[in-house]
Amino acid sequence: MSKSDGFTAEERAAMKERAKELKAEAKAGKLKAEGEADIMEKIGQMPSAEGKMARRLHDIITATAPTLSPKTWYGMPAYANADGKVVVFFQGASKFGARYSTLGFNDTAMLDDGQMWPTVFALVTLTAEVEKKITALVKKAVR
Template identity: 30%
Template sequence: MPTTDKAADDLQAVLDKIASWPEPFPEIGRQLHDTILSAGPKLKPRLWYGGCGYATGRSTPVVVFVRVDDGVMSFGVTEKGTSEREDGSLLRPAAWYVDEMDARTLDRVADLVRAAFA
């Protein structure tokens, strides 16, 4: 019986999901995906609640995610991730809407990913 590489299958499922999003989100999604994996090179992508989730293992909790719902793309940190409270409040940043991308934003995403997995 042939064996399958579940991590490779999960990665392909994530790439297929990103490619299926309406414009302009496939390109933004690819950039976010690449940035997330660069910031956390040991991360394992998988489909998660209809979007793309990233965790340290195939069966560990998703910590950051990218998804498109009703024409809106979001990048976020789940409750399993580390995030600092905003100055002057008890709020913790958890998600951001994305409709275009630049290098500065990708750098910020990389910082958020590194912090979330700290």
């Protein structure tokens, strides 16, 4: 990519998806069930192993923080608070050709810990130990 190319094709596609999401949300103030359906559709489009990870994360997040509403965000599964701001999101490795998937938290998450703390975590596999850590992070994010 040359300097003048700007965004990659994947980044442009994600921005177009976000524009569609904003239009849909503005139309009728998306219901939680619609957000759930959108996420399941996106998960269904993911490569098998990535889709399994995203589905398991969805189960963990919705069980741990039922006050968060599922929605898509830049074409990725995300979970927002009551005012619609995304708290936590999943980005599959295939989305941008990365070597690992990520679980991220926006500034609306209450993960504050001193002067510096992590907000994005690399995910390779979901083990019982990793799931326990994710559950604790989600609980802390929505406290």
